[in-house]
Amino acid sequence: MTASWVAWCDGLRRVRRAPAILAGVWLLTVLVSVPLALGLRGMLEQHLGSSLAADSAAAGVNDDWWQEFSDQASGLGVTFRPTIIGFSAVLDNLSAFVDNDHRPIVIVGAATAYVVLWIFFAGGIIDRVARDRPTRAPGFFAASGVFAFRFLRLAAIMWAVYALLFAYVHPWLFGDLYGRLTHDTTVERTAFLTRAALYVLFGLIVAACNLIFDYAKVLAVVEDRRSMIGAIRAAVAFVQRNAGAAIALYAINLLLFVVVLAVYAMIAPGAGTGGLSVWTGLAVGQLYILGRLWVKLTFWASETALFQARLAHAGYVATPVATWPDSPAADAIR
Amino acid sequence: MRLICAAAAILSASLASAQTPADGALKPPLSPRNANYSIDARLDAASRTIAGSEVIAWRNITQRTATDLQFHLYWNAWRNTRSTWLREATLGTGRNLPNPRDDDWARIDVTSIKLLASGGSAPADLTALQHAIAPDDGNADDATVMAVPLPRPIAPGGGVNVEVKWTAHVPRTFARTGAIGNFFFIAQWFPKLGVLQDDGWNCHQFHAGTEFFSDYGVYDVSLTVPQGWTVGATGVQRDRRDSADHTTTHRYYQEDVHDFVWTTSPDYVERTARFEHKTLPPVEMRLLLQPEHLDQAERHFEATRTALRYYGEWYGAYPYGHITIIDPAFQSGAGGMEYPTLFTAGTRWWIAPHVTTPEGVTVHEAGHQFWYGIVGNNEFEDAWMDEGFNTFSTARAISQVYDPNYFSPRFFGGFVPWVIPDVVIRRETDGNGLRSYRAVAKSDPQATPSYRYYPATGGGITYSKTGLWLNTMERWLGWPTLQRVMSAHFARWKFKHPKPQDFFTVANETTGRDLGWYFDQVYRSSNVFDYGVQELRSAPENGRFRTSVVVRRYGEATFPVDVLVKFANGERATEHWDGSDRWKLYTYDRASAAVSAEVDPNQVLLLDVNRTNNSRTLAPKGGEAATKWAMKWMVWLQDALLTYGALV
Numbered sequence: 001m002t003a004s005w006v007a008w009c010d011g012l013r014r015v016r017r018a019p020a021i022l023a024g025v026w027l028l029t030v031l032v033s034v035p036l037a038l039g040l041r042g043m044l045e046q047h048l049g050s051s052l053a054a055d056s057a058a059a060g061v062n063d064d065w066w067q068e069f070s071d072q073a074s075g076l077g078v079t080f081r082p083t084i085i086g087f088s089a090v091l092d093n094l095s096a097f098v099d100n101d102h103r104p105i106v107i108v109g110a111a112t113a114y115v116v117l118w119i120f121f122a123g124g125i126i127d128r129v130a131r132d133r134p135t136r137a138p139g140f141f142a143a144s145g146v147f148a149f150r151f152l153r154l155a156a157i158m159w160a161v162y163a164l165l166f167a168y169v170h171p172w173l174f175g176d177l178y179g180r181l182t183h184d185t186t187v188e189r190t191a192f193l194t195r196a197a198l199y200v201l202f203g204l205i206v207a208a209c210n211l212i213f214d215y216a217k218v219l220a221v222v223e224d225r226r227s228m229i230g231a232i233r234a235a236v237a238f239v240q241r242n243a244g245a246a247i248a249l250y251a252i253n254l255l256l257f258v259v260v261l262a263v264y265a266m267i268a269p270g271a272g273t274g275g276l277s278v279w280t281g282l283a284v285g286q287l288y289i290l291g292r293l294w295v296k297l298t299f300w301a302s303e304t305a306l307f308q309a310r311l312a313h314a315g316y317v318a319t320p321v322a323t324w325p326d327s328p329a330a331d332a333i334r
Numbered sequence: 335m336r337l338i339c340a341a342a343a344i345l346s347a348s349l350a351s352a353q354t355p356a357d358g359a360l361k362p363p364l365s366p367r368n369a370n371y372s373i374d375a376r377l378d379a380a381s382r383t384i385a386g387s388e389v390i391a392w393r394n395i396t397q398r399t400a401t402d403l404q405f406h407l408y409w410n411a412w413r414n415t416r417s418t419w420l421r422e423a424t425l426g427t428g429r430n431l432p433n434p435r436d437d438d439w440a441r442i443d444v445t446s447i448k449l450l451a452s453g454g455s456a457p458a459d460l461t462a463l464q465h466a467i468a469p470d471d472g473n474a475d476d477a478t479v480m481a482v483p484l485p486r487p488i489a490p491g492g493g494v495n496v497e498v499k500w501t502a503h504v505p506r507t508f509a510r511t512g513a514i515g516n517f518f519f520i521a522q523w524f525p526k527l528g529v530l531q532d533d534g535w536n537c538h539q540f541h542a543g544t545e546f547f548s549d550y551g552v553y554d555v556s557l558t559v560p561q562g563w564t565v566g567a568t569g570v571q572r573d574r575r576d577s578a579d580h581t582t583t584h585r586y587y588q589e590d591v592h593d594f595v596w597t598t599s600p601d602y603v604e605r606t607a608r609f610e611h612k613t614l615p616p617v618e619m620r621l622l623l624q625p626e627h628l629d630q631a632e633r634h635f636e637a638t639r640t641a642l643r644y645y646g647e648w649y650g651a652y653p654y655g656h657i658t659i660i661d662p663a664f665q666s667g668a669g670g671m672e673y674p675t676l677f678t679a680g681t682r683w684w685i686a687p688h689v690t691t692p693e694g695v696t697v698h699e700a701g702h703q704f705w706y707g708i709v710g711n712n713e714f715e716d717a718w719m720d721e722g723f724n725t726f727s728t729a730r731a732i733s734q735v736y737d738p739n740y741f742s743p744r745f746f747g748g749f750v751p752w753v754i755p756d757v758v759i760r761r762e763t764d765g766n767g768l769r770s771y772r773a774v775a776k777s778d779p780q781a782t783p784s785y786r787y788y789p790a791t792g793g794g795i796t797y798s799k800t801g802l803w804l805n806t807m808e809r810w811l812g813w814p815t816l817q818r819v820m821s822a823h824f825a826r827w828k829f830k831h832p833k834p835q836d837f838f839t840v841a842n843e844t845t846g847r848d849l850g851w852y853f854d855q856v857y858r859s860s861n862v863f864d865y866g867v868q869e870l871r872s873a874p875e876n877g878r879f880r881t882s883v884v885v886r887r888y889g890e891a892t893f894p895v896d897v898l899v900k901f902a903n904g905e906r907a908t909e910h911w912d913g914s915d916r917w918k919l920y921t922y923d924r925a926s927a928a929v930s931a932e933v934d935p936n937q938v939l940l941l942d943v944n945r946t947n948n949s950r951t952l953a954p955k956g957g958e959a960a961t962k963w964a965m966k967w968m969v970w971l972q973d974a975l976l977t978y979g980a981l982v
Contacts, residue, residue, distance in 0.1 A: 041964035048956035052949035095745035186663035285969035
């Protein structure tokens with residue numbers, strides 16, 4: 001526990017010392033979401049037109065209009081539901097995630113693009129927190145570039161594993177098994193507890209995979225591994241050797257995630273009344289998003305710290321920052 | 335004066351108490367009582383079978399001679415996948431049972447049917463003459479209606495006593511009937527006569543989208559169940575005998591009802607309470623509750639009181655003196671259904687404040703005691719006459735007591751509720767089900783017999799369209815007028831079988847107006863109402879402002895609507911448009927420019943399927959609203975991205 005706590009504190013410190021990374025991933029999140037938000041805005045504006053319904057929609061919630069819009073919506077529009085308001089947005093997404101609900105193709109596309117961008121930048125981020133000193137933009141992007149294709153290979157494996165989990169294991173757990181376990185259950189509380197237990201079970205499986213893949217990334221960067229299968233095997237070995245510390249650290253980070261959600265549950269803005277409240281609501285929402293990103297970075301940074309703390313030598317062992325020769329030098333190589 | 339009022343209240347309360355029937359008997363008879371059932375049934379819970387016998391004393395109250403008898407055998411709807419019920423269920427969305435196990439199916443087999451000797455006529459065994467008929471669709475595989483030719487016709491005013499014996503297998507719940515675990519809910523379970531009318535037997539096959547129709551009578555029913563199990567049933571328990579074979583026989587009795595339902599389970603927890611009112615008769619309430627819902631007992635009672643009070647005040651008194659509320663077991667599928675003097679509610683283990691679970695369904699099903707129980711329309715053909723009337727009444731009653739209540743989605747497999755207080759549930763739209771109606775508005779004219787509605791969309795026409803057109807009448811004619819119409823209809827048709835025209839006649843008589851044009855549109859047509867402002871212009875002209883407003887009828891249906899034009903200096907102009915033309919131009923020469931124009935500003939016409947186009951403003955805020963909501967949605971999207979991004 002002490003090692004986990006120390007690694008977690010170290011991870012927090014490393015993230016704090018890399019504010020540009022946090023700002024960068026937030027910007028990344030905004031850049032992916034803004035075009036879609038603008039698309040939705042266009043749909044809403046077109047539907048509202050010059051109707052007086054817009055006045056009440058601007059000043060609060062016009063549920064009648066909302067229902068009319070939803071009834072004719074397609075694409076992005078179908079996701080514009082009252083569950084986007086306040087903390088229910090978080091529950092909506094978490095619930096859809098753990099229940100494996102299908103999202104519209106445009107959301108799946110955006111999520112895929114977002115994940116690909118994370119894969120691209122993951123090398124740079126882990127490199128930065130592993131070095132625990134500024135790498136500046138060239139170093140960051142160079143590391144990102146170096147690891148991008150390795151992580152794409154890793155992502156292919158991750159995709160296969162998660163696809164197996166969500167396409168086969170989840171339906172089996174929550175369709176077949178849950179159905180069998182509760183077929184004659186007449187007490188809702190029992191069914192809920194059964195489902196909750198299955199959530200925990202499925203969550204543990206996903207978390208275990210996530211843990212291995214996290215350390216595979218960390219090992220790939222810190223040890224400059226080229227084989228992603230090798231990185232996964234090494235990550236499994238590392239987690240086996242340091243099971244207590246690795247799991248405890250994951251749990252602490254998970255707890256941090258829950259704390260961020262709990263805080264947002266208390267301050268999440270409602271529909272608002274227009275004017276300043278709109279911008280206040282947006283600001284609170286973005287603070288929450290920053291909090292989520294901070295938690296994600298803390299996961300990686302603390303796992304990196306734990307791994308480095310367990311190395312035979314304390315320092316960072318990855319290759320030096322990649323520097324590329326200028327064009328004439330490249331010519332000279334020939 | 336106050337003293338006189340108090341004395342009058344005390345007098346009426348004591349009169350009400352005196353009228354309370356405590357044993358299921360009602361004097362004088364409230365109904366024709368022409369179909370009386372004396373039933374003995376034994377449940378074998380282990381094998382999920384029922385062995386029953388009944389004696390039906392039936393009297394022909396029509397002008398037509400009966401040459402045969404027709405019985406409903408509803409449970410044969412779930413005998414196999416070829417029944418009309420299951421064929422229709424597959425036309426809808428998700429109502430067919432996925433992979434039923436062998437034990438999940440139902441059946442009901444008549445093993446004996448005999449005419450008993452009466453009035454000098456000899457007994458006759460008709461067992462061999464029974465045969466299935468399919469009067470609605472000719473489906474040879476449907477066995478939900480049994481016909482038996484009579485050896486001698488029964489003339490108008492004549493009668494017959496029939497003894498029927500049968501065995502039945504209790505299904506895993508279909509259409510709110512069946513068993514799960516130790517929970518048994520036994521409805522539509524005995525061979526039951528159709529309704530003989532002047533044009534013949536009205537005995538429809540069982541359909542996926544419709545309910546039931548029967549004559550009123552007296553039910554005297556003995557139910558034998560495992561000892562220690564609680565029983566709830568239509569009527570009042572008059573007797574209870576334990577037997578040596580570890581069973582108990584419960585005898586229930588009720589007069590002037592048109593159906594009998596029962597339930598049994600060892601898990602029920604019983605609670606009782608009483609409804610009292612200064613002018614309405616008291617009602618003893620019995621609640622059979624699931625143990626996990628013990629803390630919700632008072633909410634069930636309060637919701638039942640709400641229905642008994644408001645329906646009683648608005649339409650007429652509940653005469654039976656007792657009512658049984660059943661809280662069905664989880665995933666029994668038995669919730670939200672009405673039966674005479676008993677109804678199933680339905681709640682969740684985890685409920686939220688300011689959300690009408692369990693109140694919504696409780697008020698609705700308790701309300702069916704009035705629309706279905708007391709006024710016994712034909713649910714096969716005119717389901718809107720009880721479901722629609724009751725949807726309207728439920729929304730109205732809920733709004734009297736439970737407002738505000740809020741939108742509450744459920745997450746994580748539907749177990750976890752979350753209240754969104756920004757989204758207030760409105761009686762006019764949410765309560766009446768505007769959204770359900772809008773989605774299916776043109777699917778069927780309401781005048782189509784209900785059993786012929788497209789199964790997947792029938793609910794929107796039956797429940798929501800009626801709720802909306804009644805609420806439109808309330809907003810148009812005023813509640814006092816509509817209340818007079820509905821209470822007059824209730825008084826005229828209680829314990830009878832009204833047809834749609836009967837309601838329309840009462841409406842015309844009570845209002846003193848010919849409302850036929852309205853009923854032609856909402857009942858006989860599937861046309862939709864859609865009015866809108868097509869154009870609003872306001873331009874300076876000679877130091878003043880010339881304003882023109884074009885309002886348009888986009889839908890085929892017509893209704894008189896107001897048009898409200900607002901001007902920048904606070905002036906208002908209200909026009910009354912008969913709404914019959916396709917469009918209408920209004921022009922104004924005023925000192926200031928127009929701000930907005932709106933058709934039906936008071937939202938009288940609740941059937942308007944598109945309200946967003948009802949108004950137009952010269953200072954639109956569409957962009958502002960769109961920006962606000964797009965930003966909120968963006969946070970949801972970012973959270974979604976991060977949720978899936980957690981896997982990276």
